[in-house]
Amino acid sequence: QVQLVESGGGLVQAGGSLRLSCAASGRTFDRYSMGWFRQAPGREREFVAAITWSGGSTYYGDSVKGRFIISRDNAKNTVYLQMNSLKPEDTAVYYCAARLSGSYYSTSGYRDWGQGTQVTVSS
Numbered sequence: 001q002v003q004l005v006e007s008g009g010g011l012v013q014a015g016g017s018l019r020l021s022c023a024a025s026g027r028t029f030d031r032y033s034m035g036w037f038r039q040a041p042g043r044e045r046e047f048v049a050a051i052t053w054s055g056g057s058t059y060y061g062d063s064v065k066g067r068f069i070i071s072r073d074n075a076k077n078t079v080y081l082q083m084n085s086l087k088p089e090d091t092a093v094y095y096c097a098a099r100l101s102g103s104y105y106s107t108s109g110y111r112d113w114g115q116g117t118q119v120t121v122s123s
Helices: none
Strands: 003-008 009-013 018-024 036-039 044-053 056-061 068-071 077-084 090-099 110-113 117-121
Touching: 003 044, 003 090, 009 077, 009 090, 018 036, 018 117, 036 068, 036 077, 044 068, 044 090, 056 068
Parallel strands: 009 117
Antiparallel strands: 003 018, 018 077, 036 044, 036 090, 044 056, 068 077, 090 110, 090 117
16 A cells, blocks of 8 residues: 655635645555546546656646646655646645556546645635
């Protein structure tokens, strides 16, 4: 298992930027593809972005494509989510997760989850 801790959330105005970090414990971090999901009140958890273990491939949800960038630093056991041109509809709790198998886009493909970090975008 991998223990995950997100940070970097906060309050930002529409059009602004934030960078989320997800620090992982364990020596096997570089074996896992990683993902970011988000969940707004009353809504299902939504796929945001994913990155393969090497960082060679990335995947994005349609609502964030062109605005968010996922990256990772295996030497630091950390995955990042750079969020640009933020919109009020991006407001949610953001979670990082370690992928086990299956679809990159579904929560069912991920085994280990962080506790989440709140992102609030004001209009």
